[in-house]
Amino acid sequence: MRERGKLVIWPAYLDLTNSRKDGRILSKKNSIKEPELVEIEKAAAKLGLNPEVEANKAYPKSWWEVSGRVLVDKNGPKTLIAKQIAEGIKQIRAK
Secondary structure: OOOOOEEEEOHHHHEOOOOOOOOOOOOOOOOEOOOOHHHHHHHHHHOOOOOEEEOOOOOHHHOOOOOOEEEEEOOOOHHHHHHHHHHHHHHHHHO
């Protein structure tokens, strides 16, 4: 069971290579290619969202792939938080 006040961020939510049907929740211009758990964790930490990584979890729509997930503090709508995390990852990759 997940804690109250937390949101689940799956890498599939941010992945440019996924379709909306496959779980992407951001527009293509805001998405990033193949996000990793470490990148999501770093970007969420930069935003002050207290990330907790659960590496042994599989996204329900692709249950055969163990991609992991990140739990973050719920400080607003999921799509807005996901967009901020994607922007943070873009900044991390730019360095």
